[in-house]
Amino acid sequence: MVRRSVVVALLVAVVVVGDQAAAFGQPPPPPPNPTDQQLDSSRGAVQSQAEQVGALTGRIASTQAGVEQLQEQLAGQREDANRAQVDLERAQQAAAEARTRADRAGIATAAASAAIDSARTRLDDFAVASYQGALDSGPLGLLSAASSPDELVARAQLTDAVATEQARALAALERARVGQANAESTARLARDEAETRRAAASDAQRTAAQAVTAAERATAEEARQQQVLESEQAGLEAQLADLRAGDATLRAQRDRFDSWARRQAELQAARDRAEQQAAAARAAAPVTPSARAPRSGATGASDVAQRVIDRAVSQLGVTYAWGGGSATGATRGIRDGGVADSFGDYRKVGFDCSGLLIYAFAAAGIPLPHYSGYQYDQGRKVPLAQMRPGDLIAYQTGGRIGHIALYMGGGRMVEAPFSGSQVRIAQVRYTAGLLPYVSRLL
Template identity: 30%
Template sequence: MRARPGRRLVAVLGSVALAGTLAVGSASAEPTIPSQDDIDDSRAAQQSTAAQIAALEVQLATNAAAADAANVEAAVAAEAYNQAAVDLEDAEQASEAAQVAADQADAAVLVASQEVARIATAAYRNGGDLQQLSMFLSADGVQDAVHGATTFDRLGGNATDALGELDAAELVADIMHERADDALAEQEAATAELEEASDAADAAAFTAQTTLETTQSERAGLINELAALRNTTAELEAERQTALEQQQRDRENAAAAAAISAPVATPAAPAAPATPAAPATPAGPSTPAPSTPAPSTPAPPATPAPPPSTPAPPATPAPTPPPAATPPPSSGAGAAALAWARTQIGKPYVYGAAGPNSYDCSGLTMRAYQNAGVNLPRTTRDQYAAVSHVPVSQMIPGDLIFYAENGRIYHVAIYAGNGMRVHAPRPGGSVELVPIWWTNVLPMAGRP
């Protein structure tokens, strides 16, 4: 049967419409090819993001270094305050002793004067004249009599001896009074120096605290920026930065320990931080905090984790020096000092304090050895000068670890064995038992 013309037209039109639809669909499915400008813009954006991330990480490291330096300066200022306090105490004792000596010299002058007067009175009663007696009793008469040969001849040998003793006593008294005046001036100068040192210590401690607070605040902002650039969360970025900072500190500490062949603490198994943490800053050498250095549970170095958008490869520990052989146990005063220092753990650091409720670093070591029957000076510098010196590689528990920068000794700790120390770290910290922070450690330890 032949199709009707109308039906053929509909079929033809339908075929044409279907072909057109297929053609349109095929055209819309064709991919858009990026231009060279698009590629260049994308690469520039990636490079800009990478540069921003690098700059932020450099700023984080710079902030941590600034906090460390501020804590060291605070420790130096605290030791200067301690030294000024010791100098004032010495000056007060010297002034007091000089005044006592001057008073004793005045008493000797009085006794000698009385003896001269007694001889003169006796001479008058035995026939002397009133003019001769008045010479001895007048203000200048004694000196005139001392130098008057005629008078000596008239009064005899006893008078000559008495006048000589009086002359000598007055000379000694003059010297003693000059020394007392000088000692008093030194005391006043020492008082002024102590006030200046106290102000400087307060200012340095304030600067360290302000620097720490500022860097912590900036750190939070920088981490938020890093999270936005890496398309992660602030919490994950904070954990990553904390791990990177700890890794850097571990490397620095291991390098410093290796440089002086020092015993190091065996690292514990790594543990990811549960919450974001501010970078530790050493104050003076303090717990990774001086002010602090090495943390109480250091994690072994790990390769920085990539952005969370890609799986993180397993951490690859960096080479670390093997733990030193366990040192021989201490005995005697060192063991007793260390044992006593451990009982003070948890008590706050206060500069210039030497117990019983708070300590600075040298105050703690002084009291520890005092309780072991050994007297140490008050300041770190004087303690270093007062002890025997042994290489830090040969330390035994109870030995003293000293820290210095640019020739300034500013911190002291007690070696507790196995790479650990007991010390009073910095303002805001407390006496603690932590791994040794080896940066700035003097190569010679002290053994009282």
């Protein structure tokens, strides 16, 4: 009954393996996988370009602040120019009014001088006629017209009064002329002062206009510089966008590759589970007579080798534990005072590389020491090119063997690789430490 159950389990495992193999088929080719160096270089280029854009943005902000400051100054200078223009217009109006007043004062002074000259002429004529002409032929005909001495005296007094009044009027006219002359002088001074203010206002207006022109040029130049920087920024941002797109493409490729790799790992894990189940079923099957005589011939050796391989593969997924493993199965690891302790191997139940082979070769009745070097020395050395399933593959470091695995065929091996890992199936690693000979125990 037990034998029948084992056979049924073996058949189920074979069917499962076959179904899995048919379902898995050949794995698709891997998608592009950019290297870490390419990713780092791409990210560095993006970072560098972003820093350039950031620095340029700072310069643009500074330039913009300069433009705004110049615009504020320009606005103030334009107001100064407006004030200077208003002052000039007022000064021009005041100068025109002062010129008009001065011209009018000059005309009035000239008229006053003409009146005085006319009055002086009349007075002179009267005096000449009164005192230098005949006494009876003057304006009043003093001698010929007087009828008595009293009338003569009266007439003489009248003549003096007339002369005195004319002299008084002439003096008043002279005073008026002097006042008008003073007014004219004041008007001329006011006109000259107004002209001076007009000239100063004109200079101020011209200076303000020149300052506005200079400020406009400075503002325009600063704005031009800002446009240049903005154009440069646009170019850098376009390059940054391209770099980011390229970086995103690389990272998308890496993501797709990682997804593919995870899928392949899942498929491989499924294959390993199926293979483990099949191996466990075969390992649990009754031992054939040929298997009890592993060195009796090629067929017997192949059967024994398969049983050894099956026994090892049946432990896929079992934790690595340094110092763990025996002919009966996984055991608790031991302390090594170093790396294994850091992984807590002494608290785990599992296999190390040589412990797994002890367990595997127990299926063939071959005891092995718990040291990979001695295990390798125990077999016959065969060149790698001639290795076959069941051979031991050894790797050395620093002149001594540090790892050993069991060849399964098809370029694969089963191993317990290192602390933190599990028993697994892997491709044979043709690295510098691989010994050129395998060790054949079967």
